[in-house]
Amino acid sequence: MSEPRHHDRPRAVVVGGSLAGLTTALALALVGCRAQVLERSGPAPRTGGALSAAFAELAPVIGDRHARTALGTANPRGRGRRAADPMPWTVLREGLRRAVEDEPLVSLHHSTRVTAINQNEHSAWADTDDGRTFAADLVVGADGHRSLVRRTLVPEHPDASYAGYALWIGQTEEASLRGVPRTAPGLFIEASGPHYLLGYPMPHEGGRTLGWAWYDATRNDLMRSTGSVAGRVVRHSLRASAIPDPVYRELVLQARRHWPSPRAEAIIDSIDRREVTGVPIAEYVPRRLAAGRLAIVGNAAHVPTPMTGSGFAASLQDAAWLSRELAAADSATVPGALARYENTRLDGARDLVRSGQGFSRSFATQP
Ligand SMILES: Cc1cc2nc3c(=O)[nH]c(=O)nc-3n(C[C@H](O)[C@H](O)[C@H](O)COP(=O)(O)OP(=O)(O)OC[C@H]3O[C@@H](n4cnc5c(N)ncnc54)[C@H](O)[C@@H]3O)c2cc1C
Structure with missing residues (x-):
């Protein structure tokens, strides 16, 4: 042929x-x-x-x-x-x-x-x-x-299908975090009960962006009450503006409890700027x-x-x-x-x- x-x-x-x-x-x-x-x-x-x-x-x-x-x-x-x-x-x-x-x-x-x-x-x-x-x-x-x-x-x-947990994701410029230790290059992983944290500094011409992803298995009720998950189906992510203020306040407390410095500061900086997305995980x-x-x-x-x-x-x-x-x-x-x-x-x-x-x-x- x-x-x-x-x-x-x-x-x-x-x-x-x-x-x-x-x-x-x-x-x-x-x-x-x-x-x-x-x-x-x-x-x-x-x-x-x-x-x-x-x-x-x-x-x-x-x-x-x-x-x-x-x-x-x-x-x-x-x-x-x-x-x-x-x-x-x-x-x-x-x-x-x-x-x-x-x-x-x-x-x-x-x-x-x-x-x-x-x-x-x-x-x-x-x-x-x-x-x-x-x-x-x-x-x-x-x-x-x-x-x-x-x-x-x-x-x-x-x-x-909804996998039964969500991710909080955010990014922050390292230069905006004052008085905390510099993050070592490469991927970091932390675990704390029903929480997992993954992150990485991403170099760019003007400095480094710290990207973080917080796996959270305690938010199924929130995902359902906001309509992000319906039944077993993931419908959409939870935008920053749709995350209730009490949840932001809880996340700040949890970040301090679960994650060491400078991870906690990076997360709290993203929360303060209201630049966090909740992602219900599907498979x-x-x-x-x-x-x-x-x-x-x-x-x-x-x-x-x-x-x-x-x-x-x-x-x-x-x-x-x-x-x-x-x-x-x-x-x-x-x-x-x-x-x-x-x-x-x-x-x-x-x-x-x-x-x-x-x-x-x-x-x-x-x-
Ligand atoms: C938090 C997170 C972290 C990840 N990290 C990694 C990683 O480290 N490494 C890795 O390899 N992968 C990673 N992934 C996975 C990776 O991002 C995706 O697998 C990859 O981007 C492919 O996505 P996609 O383009 O298939 O789907 P999507 O990004 O979901 O894009 C689908 C597109 O289709 C459009 N669309 C939907 N319906 C319609 C319609 N009816 N008409 C017209 N347009 C429509 C949407 O608007 C959207 O733009 C991650 C995913 C997530 C959620």
Whole structure:
């Protein structure tokens, strides 16, 4: 069989323009596929945690040029990093967005919410809330842990489940903490009863940002009363403005009780600025990754606890294998390529989520 010509390469609609959606679109572009990315939120950056993203892992998937842009050599907050340093989620998201702007085969549509997904023998399409339809040879769901594409693709197993604990996440500039010891480089981990603390200094050109993530298994009632968790389903994170003042006051007391200096001061600084997000943790072990002309990647496909530290790395693997299969496909052979993508990735994705469930089961107090 001859290789399809460049202009015959499958075209994709990607639902979700966060880390998984943007890396998938760039990976598809690298093998000559056009991609339209539909993202419901506007271009303003969201708050987020931090994660590791190394050039050596990103470049083979999205190409050297885009990897350099994504990792922020053009961004003062990205300069001064060593390859293994974690980086703020927002900096990586912004870097990937810039890379996409620089990629003629990818278009990113903000403020475009997908309301329905469909497919037939010849194509797949996404309907949006402004009445438009985006059709292509395939639809890729990169729409996160409450994925609509997953719901369409695997209706018998649509939802990720609440793992029974939440994370408080925040960041503070080390320079704003006076009179406390400097944090040593690298990851730190502390444990104290039903609490765990992970953190890392993230160097940038002007100093260091201290990122922290506090695992808290005592807040199930709060998560339910605020609607962040309903039944066993995680609905949304708890924004800083939605965290009640009495909870902030309790967190200050608990930070002093559970965490040594300078961890406690960093957390209290974030609390004082009301720059803390509560993240109820979800988990999802996949049964399918593709059906016909639909595929899922990233948190739409598999949701491991952040304790695995591997959600983004797994999203990169998805993007790599999906683009590898589509590189040799044309419109007619898309379903076969997606079936091979599922075959290659499913076991690894299931193992990753299960590896984190051991921690979750021992840590959660009342799932
Ligand atoms: C606190 C925390 C810490 C983490 N730390 C690490 C780490 O250290 N290392 C690591 O590898 N991974 C980490 N992860 C996981 C990692 O961030 C994710 O796995 C990775 O970012 C992939 O996310 P995603 O793009 O699939 O999903 P999301 O980031 O959830 O993005 C989904 C996107 O889809 C959009 N969307 C949803 N529905 C629709 C719709 N209907 N129409 C249009 N758009 C839609 C959303 O607006 C969103 O932009 C962490 C996760 C969390 C929560």
